[in-house]
Amino acid sequence: MKKDHIDEVRADLKSKRDALLIGHQKLKEDSDDWNKAVIVISVIAGLMESIKMRLHLTGAGWQLLPIILSSITAMMASLIKFRNFNQRMETYLQSASLLTNTLLKARNHNELDDELKSEYNSALEKIETALYPSERKTFIKISQRNLVDIMAQEQKYYDKIEKVNNNIIINSSSESSPDEAAEDLDVSVHRTNPLNDDMSRL
Numbered sequence: 001m002k003k004d005h006i007d008e009v010r011a012d013l014k015s016k017r018d019a020l021l022i023g024h025q026k027l028k029e030d031s032d033d034w035n036k037a038v039i040v041i042s043v044i045a046g047l048m049e050s051i052k053m054r055l056h057l058t059g060a061g062w063q064l065l066p067i068i069l070s071s072i073t074a075m076m077a078s079l080i081k082f083r084n085f086n087q088r089m090e091t092y093l094q095s096a097s098l099l100t101n102t103l104l105k106a107r108n109h110n111e112l113d114d115e116l117k118s119e120y121n122s123a124l125e126k127i128e129t130a131l132y133p134s135e136r137k138t139f140i141k142i143s144q145r146n147l148v149d150i151m152a153q154e155q156k157y158y159d160k161i162e163k164v165n166n167n168i169i170i171n172s173s174s175e176s177s178p179d180e181a182a183e184d185l186d187v188s189v190h191r192t193n194p195l196n197d198d199m200s201r202l
Helices: 006-054 062-082 087-105 112-130 133-165
Strands: none
Touching: 006 062, 006 087, 006 112, 006 133, 087 112, 087 133
């Protein structure tokens, strides 16, 4: 979809920047899980070896168990290296940094000029090379949903402030349900200060 307005460019940059950060977060979680598994198996292997030596266990099973666990640890370490978590996370962070810089420039512009268009196109190319198409689809979908939820929560916040200023009794935030942000937005006529610039402040 072609973006011809500065607000559309800002919104698109935000969602794609967040998509990269979500991808980085998922990679980090996967990397941490693999490394934790290696640590646990290594500790268990050392424990089994100590038990075998202390109790003078010479059975075939006790002889093979530490070898099996050590082999599993070496295999998992190789798989971690093969999946190249660190380099991929670095690529995501570098790409997100470029999109953040472009977003900052877009926020400082009142209109979409040729220079900003060029930087915007470069940012799009960066995310397209950093993420596979299937990853872009998944992560951008999540980031866009998160941005909408943030906007919904922010609008509810300002609605409540306005009600308090008008001496209208409302429930405190501690009494609100965790799923409140997913409810319908308040668009009633009492609202006098709509958040026209919600997207630009996220």
